[in-house]
Amino acid sequence: MASARAKVTTAAALVATLAGAVLTACGPHTSTSTSAQAAPSAASPSASAQSPTAPGTGSDNPTPSRGMPGSASDNPTPSRGVPLTPSHSAPLSPPNSDSTTAPGAAASPGSSVSGKAPGGGPLADPSISRGAAGGGKTVALTFDDGPDPRWTPQILALLAQHHAKATFCEIGPQAKRFPYLTKAIKAAGDRLCDHSVHHNEQQDRMSVDYNTHEIVDAQRDIADAAGAGTKLWYYRAPGGDFTPWIRAIAAQHDLRPLGWSDDANDWRRPGVDGILRNVDQNLRPGAVILMHDGGGDRSQTVQALARLLDQLDAQGYSYGFPVV
Numbered sequence: 001m002a003s004a005r006a007k008v009t010t011a012a013a014l015v016a017t018l019a020g021a022v023l024t025a026c027g028p029h030t031s032t033s034t035s036a037q038a039a040p041s042a043a044s045p046s047a048s049a050q051s052p053t054a055p056g057t058g059s060d061n062p063t064p065s066r067g068m069p070g071s072a073s074d075n076p077t078p079s080r081g082v083p084l085t086p087s088h089s090a091p092l093s094p095p096n097s098d099s100t101t102a103p104g105a106a107a108s109p110g111s112s113v114s115g116k117a118p119g120g121g122p123l124a125d126p127s128i129s130r131g132a133a134g135g136g137k138t139v140a141l142t143f144d145d146g147p148d149p150r151w152t153p154q155i156l157a158l159l160a161q162h163h164a165k166a167t168f169c170e171i172g173p174q175a176k177r178f179p180y181l182t183k184a185i186k187a188a189g190d191r192l193c194d195h196s197v198h199h200n201e202q203q204d205r206m207s208v209d210y211n212t213h214e215i216v217d218a219q220r221d222i223a224d225a226a227g228a229g230t231k232l233w234y235y236r237a238p239g240g241d242f243t244p245w246i247r248a249i250a251a252q253h254d255l256r257p258l259g260w261s262d263d264a265n266d267w268r269r270p271g272v273d274g275i276l277r278n279v280d281q282n283l284r285p286g287a288v289i290l291m292h293d294g295g296g297d298r299s300q301t302v303q304a305l306a307r308l309l310d311q312l313d314a315q316g317y318s319y320g321f322p323v324v
Contacts, residue, residue: 125324126251128242128259129234130288134320137285139312141166141319142260144195144236145267146294147174147181154302155293156188162309164319169193169236169258172218174294179225186226191321193234194219194255199295201239203246215249233324234258256324260290266301267292275304276311288322 132140141159146152147170159166168185170192175182185192196203196214203211215235223230235255237246247257262282266275279289291301312319 124251124254124256126244126247126257128247128257129323130259130261131286131323132288132320133323134318135286137315137317138320139262139283139285139317140288140322141291142169142193142236142258142288142322143167143291143293144169144295145174145199145292146170147178147185148294148298149178149181151298151302152178152181152293153184155305156184156190158302158305158309159190160188162313162319164309164312165190165321166319167191167193167234167258167321168293169195169234170218170222171195171199171294172197172221175218175222175225182222182225183227186230191234192222192226192230192232193236193258194222194232194250195236196238197221199238201241203237203241204243208245208249211246211249215246215255216253219253219255234322256322258288258322260288262287262289264289264291264301264304266298266304267295269297269300272300272303272307275300276307279304279308285317 132138141164143152143155143166146168152168155166158164165188168190170182172194182192194215195218197218198214200206200214203214219232219235223232232255234257235250235253236258240259242257242259250257262279262284264275265278270278275291283289291305292298293301
């Protein structure tokens, strides 16, 4: 028992140290808890209520709820997150607070992160990446909640036709269920991103152990599905539910927290024209565009992507990856 308590204390102290480093590197942030995802027919907070955010700037939660992954079948209504078990249900801090401290430990702002990433190199940057690398008229396409056997192949085919690259933010169990799709993404030269195990948009309310499980177990499942030697580059919190200490856990596992600057809101299924209007509102060089290849019926997304790629080609854009 004493040994178990020592392990918990050590883990809490590590996360507290990491959180202090995040505060030092990134300055103060405001975290806003996101609500459980409603079906598209229900009212849901809109990104339009917030000011457009230039790449590389903005709050920890640029947009509220996302569509959540359901089964691999063509489910037109995104499913809700799995029920929270009693052992995971205790909030770490009051809703809408900027929780930077692991439970059971005091934050120590100004301390530095020590140690190495799992690969032996330096730890990943714990700040949120919201811009495309490469400079010039480059955009980064990102797709969440897959892989899905119906929609992911169609999106990969469109990307190949336009010689476009993208980042796929996968749900761990989906990758484990459809490893051939994760391998196809890797083979196409696209990047893989960890998008958690359960797509719980209230991770900031949960324990350190719960969050570590969501990040690390999904990372393992996706890497195993893709094959030996696969690197995952990013961690995208469901719904943008980032706090400094959640970002610290991701960075400790060599994953750059990944946000976005241009939300297609395709999970709402507003129609193909509506998706394109949403993208055009914040389309600019360096944009990180958020779309979905899983979590429900993505037929509108596929049609909109075909038109968007034609548009981006005509406007002289190139395709890159988010800043690491």
